[in-house]
Amino acid sequence: MRRLGDLEAEIMNRLWDWGQPATVREIVDDINTSRPLAYTTVTTVADTLYRKGWLMRWKSGRAWTYEPVRSREDYTVGLMQDALGSSADRKTALLRFVEHMSAEDAEALDAALRAVGRHEADGH
Structure with missing residues (x-):
């Protein structure tokens, strides 16, 4: 994007x-x-x-x-996916990204990951 x-x-x-x-x-x-x-x-x-x-x-x-047509959040997701996709080592890029997060953003990420995990566990 x-x-x-x-x-x-x-x-x-x-x-x-x-x-x-x-x-x-x-x-x-x-x-x-x-x-x-x-x-x-x-x-x-x-x-x-x-x-x-x-x-x-x-x-x-x-x-x-x-x-x-698209939300601000959809735009942000596209930018984040492009940035991650430009890295040859996605795991390290994600690790570095998380290391630089504020505590508030880390909590939001943790909540999002838990929500996705619950969603997948429900079979959706």
């Missing part, structure tokens, strides 16, 4: 945070509260995200409304 570009990530993060569809105008207006950005630039990047399969869109009057 290719990492999102800076503006792609900025658009996706807004849509993920909002949890609802938005028009390009709404996205541009929000970005413009912190820095100037042209409407056409956001339109182009949103169209690119649509063509890449990250967003769905539909017409709302004359404007396009966009909504994420």
